[in-house]
Amino acid sequence: MYTPYIIIFILLVLFVSSFVTVKQGTIAVVTVFGKYRRLLRPGLSFKIPLIEVIHSRISIQNRSVELSFQAVTQDQANVYFKAMLLYSVLDHEEETIKNVAFKFVDSTNLMQALIRTIEGSIRAYVATQRQANVLAQRNEIVLHVKEQIDKVLETWGYHLQDLQLNDITFDDEIMRSMSRVVASNNLKAAAENEGQALLITKTKGAEADGNAIKIAAAAEREAAQLRGQGIALFRAEVAHGMTKAAQEMEQANLDISVILFTMWTESIKHFAENSDGNVIFLDGSTEGMNRTMKEMMGMQMQKVADNQAK
Template sequence: MSPTAIITLIIFFIALVILFSSFVTVRQGTIAVITTFGKYRRILTPGLNLKLPFIENIYSQISIQNRSVELEFQAVTYDQANVYFKAMLLFSVLDQREETIKNVAFKFVDERNLMQALIRTVEGSIRAFVATKRQTEVLVLRRDIVEHVKEQLDTILENWGYHLQDLQLNDITFDDVIMKSMSQVVASNNLKAAAENEGQALLITKTKAAEAEGNAIKISAEAERQAAQLRGQGIALFREEVAKGMTMAAKEMQTANMDTSVILFTMWTESIKHFAENSKGNVIFLDGSTEGMNRTMKEMMSLNLLHTDQVKK
């Protein structure tokens, strides 16, 4: 092969290398950072791009996808209780602007230093928050802890070119002694609540029973009152009818020139007969002497005269 052919072949090979070196493929979800002699030049977006061979170099390829990291660390509360956290951190590049990509590419020496700074910053923020709270408050402040971390880190991460998407506190535990004492407190509180509920239920039952008994007494008393009223009305009507009958009988006997005291004697004997038939006793004591009979007849005649005077009036 002639020297000219060899030179032509070398030139063709160099041109081919230069041609292929001019094309750069950037993967989807990443942005390439181009430097010229070590100085930042520009960025390349996903797809096929051109660059100056041997002059422009790919410094790094920045992922703009979401990234996650798991954390395990310890904090101390205000009352000196150890708290153990297991968390998941979700973060990403803030945006695709050139200034943001430059911060991501040049703020840290490498990926390891970035992750170390990010993790320590999150842990420090949580530790500072927990140090102001008591151990009984930590478990109910999960959302407050997350909001505090986001508020503290947003400005710092933006300066680095990143954004904190989410922080999930998957597990919060204490030392075994504290966990056991907390379980005992919960158990005693549950027993106390159960006792209070049982007492309230018993109180309600007793109250309802008392109300029912009171209502029954009221109903019974009202019924008795109405019955007594009806009995009184019946007795009054009976007396009224008896009075009317006695008046009519007295008038008829006066018309027939008969002694009206016979009516009282008849009522007296009828009363004794009624006592004998309906009384539960076995003996009726009567004064059967002549003086007793005369006294009884005089009393009955006096009552008859009094009743006649009242009727005339």
């Protein structure tokens, strides 16, 4: 009585199960009795019920994984790496998808092989380097790994998009020693800069002092020249004035000694006005004046005689 309904229900279930939806960014691998049959692209697809089975769904999107491992340098220093691995399916070709689906039992085995392969490549490279060079060769390590790993991943159906070494550290003792080296280098550089700055300051100061001395010497020399010229001009004017006065005295039939007497009194007046409290001992008696006048006249006569002799 219910047999037709059961058959209809079974047929309906089989009909509904024959339609498969594949998400965007995913490719489904279909097998028949365990053997690869075909691929189902994103969207709604039809498969033979009970015969065709979806073996796996392969994501063609980029995937990432974080790595943490240790390596030993040539000089036996422990280096600790933290890396981020970005990889994806090589392409959408059928053979590539088949490699991805059937090379490994499951994704766990794939990740284990991928991680161990990358760790082995980095360790092999680091083992040839010294501890002091590892930090400066971050890019070289990445290029070396990508060159070595890409060939292996292509046989698995994958491609290494990027490898980032986010953190490279050493043992605590090595890190402390490196910090001390950096600090000492900074102190050395600071000392050298301070020494150069002090040298420049002292050099510039010495140059400024030298220039100041030169300028002062030049000014003093010029002032001395001007003073000498002034004294020479004063003496020339005095001589000219005395000569003119003597000529006028001779024309007036007066004794030239009057000029000497006038100079004597003017000198005494000048001493009194400009002494500024200093004590000057001067014989102001008549005998002293006569003696001074005779000496001055004798000097004048000697000078005239000398001129005549010439």
